[in-house]
Amino acid sequence: MKQRVSALLREKLGREVVLEKPRDRSFGHFATPIAFSLAKELRKSPMLIAEDLASSFKDSSEFSSVESVKGYLNFRLSEDFLAEYATWALENPTAFAKQKKNQKILLEFVSANPTGPLHIGHARGAVYGDTLYRLAKHLGYDITAEYYVNDAGNQIDLLGLSIQLYARENILSEIDVEYPESYYRGEYLKDLANGAKEHFGIEILSDVSRQKELAMWAKDKVMEIVVDSLANTNIHFDTFVNESGLYSDWDRVMKKMGDNVYEKENKLWIKSKSKGDDHDRVVVRDDGRPTYLAGDIVYHNQKFERGYDHYINIWGADHHGYIPRVNAAIDFLGYDSSKLEVLLAQMVSLLKDGEPYKMSKRAGNVILMSDIVDEIGSDALRFIFASKKSDTALEFDLAEFKKQDSSNPIFYIQYAHARIQTLLSKATVSREDIENANLKNLGENADTLLFDALLLPEIVEDAFSSRQVQKLPEYLKSLAASLHKFYYDVRMIGTEDEAKLLKLLLVVALSIKTGLSLMGIEAKDRMLKEEE
Template sequence: MDIKQLLADAIETAVSSAMDEGIFVAGQLPALCLEVPPQKEFGDYATNFAMQAAKAAKTNPRVIAQAIVDRIHEPWLERTVIAGPGFINFYLKPGWLYDQLAQILAAGDTYGICSRADGKKDKIQVEFVSANPTGPLHVGHGRGAAVGSALVNLLKAAGHEVEAEFYINDAGNQIDNLAASVNARYLELLGRKVEFPADGYHGRDIIDTARRIIEHHGDKYLQINETERLATFKELALAEKLAALKEDLEAFGVLFDVWFSERSLHRSGALAQTVEALRKSGHIYEKDGALWLRSTAYGDDKDRVVIRENGVPTYLAPDIAYHRNKFDRGFDRVINILGADHHGYICRLKAAVAAVGYDPDHLEVMILQMVSLFQNGELVKMSKRTGQGVTLSELIEEVGRDAARFFFIMRSTDSQLDFDLDLAKSRSNENPVYYIQYAHARITSIFRQAAEAGIALNDWRTARLDLLTEPAETDLIKKMGQLPAEIISAAKERAPHRIARYAHDLAGLFHTFYNQCRIIGVDTELQAARLALVAAVRIVIRQTLGILGIQAPDKM
């Protein structure tokens, strides 16, 4: 167990003991929050619990703080200080640092990975990207792909059972429009005059699809009626677009456990069965020939049409059936990562989940804000190659997969992302992903130099870790010791950007250590200890970059 959790457990035990002894009354006490103080003189950890609990406990916060301090007697705790109106600052004995470092080295690649999260292993589904298979992925999809895959990795690291899922929108108007668009381009390329569909797709990729059909099949589809031709082109285009979409995602390091087809809801009868079940339970009613979901009963601003008067389902109908299917599969939590234009859709989705008999609080919706690309200080709106919006594949080609992933992840999902293309391409300390990866490459270089110098890399268990007393060394160990708690907190908050920030902070501490502390060529015992230290840093950098889906290069 990491030191932060040990301290938290000690505080909670002290609080329980103080209440049992009547020092302060039991009440609805706040959750304990332990923070690393911004300044070292305030200790290794601090909490404002006493101040937060004062009202519920009906006691002066300094009295609560003193009661806690008086009841904590741990061998790894050097001293505690009550500050101001009731802050408690905890100072740990130096020895715990070396125990922490030894634990990191012993755990190796498993360090930071939790077998359980808060005593419970949830089964969680994360659905993300779910772009219409009608064209290439753009940079907005890229942010969803990077954040979604990193969140899956993060939740797994926090001890949960997680599945990544892509919902294929392969039914409905958008696929009909795809077929009509390809049909129009096919006819144009064969010299036929045709009016392009009003809701058609104008991308260059549609022309390419039509051209490939001609390359493989010539003009044979001119011989069949348009209805048959559209049906054929729908299947050909859908298969091609979906394959390209999967290829782009795989190139971006994004893999899905499940690809769920919207069509399957229609063909299996799941959609019709869901609508009928909702009708029987009174959650759907008929008005003006259409079927409406009573979504206002669950907080929506108005009821929503599920089946139009002509019998055609709205986009909400398969979404209801799909979310019913998700929860029927036994997930404890379902997380949807959606674009900014879906904010108004959250309430009706939760209404749908409640209507089919599940707890709407078990559906979490994360909204990704917009991405703006900048180059030379100017906003980039169009692809230089096609004149259309910039695609994900073009972005990867421009800045590389790792830089693209890191820049997409490094900001909170609820903030707009200004993506600086020049910075992402730069090989400088200002580029955060380069800065982190360079730390890993530098460590690998240190071990290469040690091997070339004939230095035996002894078992770290024989190293005198207690020789690591320089502030740059102890700061590194403290930071590495925070990883397990950081993973748990970031997973709770659904915040992979916290891991990106942690990795950048750790890299900064390592570069400071490297510049201040000579590693090879010092006293033999100190050299061994410092080599053990950098071995631990390499473990933690690899772990954090792995969660982010970013490579840890040995050379740069």
């Protein structure tokens, strides 16, 4: 709709026009302050310009009125235009708000180390990434969701060690097991230790020389746990790339970097400082082991060789200092680093009884994503995280998070959808009558609701292109509110307008359902009643 209106304006004025939502709906559907910016050039008062423009739209069929108010230009779409659009949407529900973009995007997110289950901090990036993915898919982008598995390096050795330590104390009942500070703890080690015992035999639990073997087996098991808990939240990946599989390409990639790599102190460095990084960075240590960055260089080379138009990485905010060196490496490889967009998901900090609650994988007191999902459900979790702007640090109380009442708007939205289904089931007219009804002369309230429901395509486009996923839940909340209000203001069943009013509700339901599905949430047809 908005596109249509801007196109008309562009034609008329020969320039791009900023369209905005009027503060008050009585002003119309769209508004523009264009007259203010024209005032200077034309040396006329904004009021006069707006008047002139308004009268020039008198004959257009898209608008029922175009008015100038205090220099603003307010547009009201015609009933014909809205009715036609709504009818089209109902006839093509799967095409509603869809587009066909011509761009191949690689989206990498979560990419948590396979050393333990996902905790609540990972959930934020996971929800954010998956929502972006769904939006992009709907908008017709050719997008791939990828998980980078860091299955090489110290943390994997540590996993093997941690399993053995757990087993020695709890399965082999050794006393005086000494724990280094950096080992992992947590319930999941128990399952891994028992699983290893079954798979390899009990000896592997105490044989230090087999730590590596144990770790390589365990990290795959951990990945199964991770994938499983993501799936429980409706998050799926198209591809997984293992760090350990990338190093066979090492020599070729280094050659590609040319003289941007040099040797010093028996280590290998890249000249990232010349690209704005604080220092040059080590990629291979003097004992020959590659650093974390080494893996990322090979990985990003592989990404760019696969030939996408655009790359998005979602990282935790604590990795932001890492961006310059990765960009430097991409440039050195001969690719355009501006094609890589890094989105940072800010930290999630927890409060428990009003006190900051420190999670640490190594202390074993992490709040697992799967625990929260068990407790409040995937829908509520997704809604909460998708509602927050990703670049704001988030703080919440654990108790608050567990509440399942109206303080969580997902229930409010679901209720709106369920309410519509109830009304439809009580209809005294046939489904066919409803679908064929003419959406005209609905009255002001209904007209407003219809317009709100048809706004979804703009929201989806905006939410994705600005990477501001929270715009979708915001919209759904306000649409649900409009619906609830409408329900109280207007009686539908049994009235002579029943068919067209229910058709209007079908449009609202379509928007809610489509919007929720873009957040990985399924719209409910009925709410479970409390008590029996």
